[in-house]
Amino acid sequence: MPALLILGLLAAMLTACAAPREEAALLGKAGGLSPVEIEAGPFVLYSMAPAHWVKEAPLTVYVEGDGLAWLHNNTLSDDPTPRDPIALRLAARDGSANVIYVARPCQYVKGASRRNCQPAYWSTARYHPSVVAALNAVVDRYKALSGASGVRLYGFSGGGALALLAAARRSDVVEVVTVAAVLDTDAWTRMLGDSPLSESLNPANFAQALAHIPQRHYQGAEDQMVPAAVAQSYLARFPADSRPRVEFIAGQGHDCCWADIWPLAGAGR
Numbered sequence: 001m002p003a004l005l006i007l008g009l010l011a012a013m014l015t016a017c018a019a020p021r022e023e024a025a026l027l028g029k030a031g032g033l034s035p036v037e038i039e040a041g042p043f044v045l046y047s048m049a050p051a052h053w054v055k056e057a058p059l060t061v062y063v064e065g066d067g068l069a070w071l072h073n074n075t076l077s078d079d080p081t082p083r084d085p086i087a088l089r090l091a092a093r094d095g096s097a098n099v100i101y102v103a104r105p106c107q108y109v110k111g112a113s114r115r116n117c118q119p120a121y122w123s124t125a126r127y128h129p130s131v132v133a134a135l136n137a138v139v140d141r142y143k144a145l146s147g148a149s150g151v152r153l154y155g156f157s158g159g160g161a162l163a164l165l166a167a168a169r170r171s172d173v174v175e176v177v178t179v180a181a182v183l184d185t186d187a188w189t190r191m192l193g194d195s196p197l198s199e200s201l202n203p204a205n206f207a208q209a210l211a212h213i214p215q216r217h218y219q220g221a222e223d224q225m226v227p228a229a230v231a232q233s234y235l236a237r238f239p240a241d242s243r244p245r246v247e248f249i250a251g252q253g254h255d256c257c258w259a260d261i262w263p264l265a266g267a268g269r
Contacts, residue, residue, distance in 0.1 A: 020081045021108050024048075024088055031092025033101060037109060038141060040134035042116040046108035047101060047138055048088070054097035055147035058174055061139055062091035063166075064103045065157030069122040080122035081107045087156040089259035090179065098146050102138050104159065105131055125199035126158060127185065132165045132201065139166065150174040157226070157254070158182055160217070164203035168210050177216045180226055180254050183234035191227055207237035215244035218264060220252030 025035055033048035067082035081103075091101040104126075106117040121131065139151060152175045155163030160181020167173040182188050184204035189196050203210075219231050228248065235243045252258065 020083065020085075021110075024085055024108060027085065027088050027092050028101065031094070031099070033092065033099070035108075037113055038138050040137040042130055043105040043121075043134045044109050044113040044115060045105065045134060045138050046103040046113075047142075048091070049100045049142060049145075050098065053146040053148075057097035057146075057148060058150040058152050059139070059143050059146050059148035060094060060096055060099045060152045061142070061154060061163075062087045062094070062099065062101045063135065063153065063155040063159035063163050064088065064101070064107060065155075065159045066122060066126060067104060067107050069126070076119045076123055078119070079106070080104065084255065086179075086255060086258055087154070087159050090154065090156065090262045093259060093262045095263070098148055100142050102135060104162075105134065120199060124195075124197050127161055127165060127197065127200035127202075129201060132162060132169065135162055135166045136169060139170075143172070152177070154178070155181055156258070161185060161203050164210060164215075165201050165206065167213055168203070168206035173213050175214045175216070176210070177218070179218045179258055180220055180223055180252075181217060182226055183217060183231050184237075187233035188226065188230045191229060204234045204237050207234075210244075211238060211242060217244060217246045218258075219246060219248050220254055220258075221248040221250045222252060223254045225254040 028048040032050050036047050036049050037044050038047055064082060064085055064087040067080040068077045069080050071077050088101050091099050105121045106114060143151060151173050153163035153167050153173055154177045156179045160178030163176055163178060167176050185197050185200060185202045217231060231246045235246060
């Protein structure tokens, strides 16, 4: 293969890798957020934060979904960076103080920052205890920087599962809000006929630890990726008189078009 052609292919590959980072930076900038990479346990997590903090306001954390975990049904991606970062879109439209965005392990990072980026962390181990601990480490750092007294955890899709798992380990969470979230991972894989997430935690197993935390879960009424029965299975883990609120939004699927209607009434307000 001619050298110029090889260089052209390499350049195209590098551009393809850079494009999601550049697009994310533009999305974040529109919401007053700037990129920051943070060392968190075995990972380096990509995040976005505002230039200024309001100490009286809670810290509002948006956690990204699973991203490009799979190329095809049986082919794992080598880079889980989302092509459409929905949680970032929601964060950019939030409008409240102390909003931060946290990507999942191995999303948006490159070079030395891609340490420990085994594909298990966007497949069977996507909700591994070390992933939950890494998210909480980032939250702790931003909470200290902002001086916030409480934490609100927001999550899209698989990021909603992580938001709940992180909340179950904290004592400062004032609210959890999820969008199109996988609330019961065992029920989810079973309903889709997929293999269990053998190295992951299941938020539904932490109902007792989550029972005292106000929760609001938004699900798409047309969502085929996360069926309504997944949320219903999660709710069944709670006593009938203290079940979290789940609202099914008419016309919404899994990905499209949450940012167009965000923030929903009552979400973080």
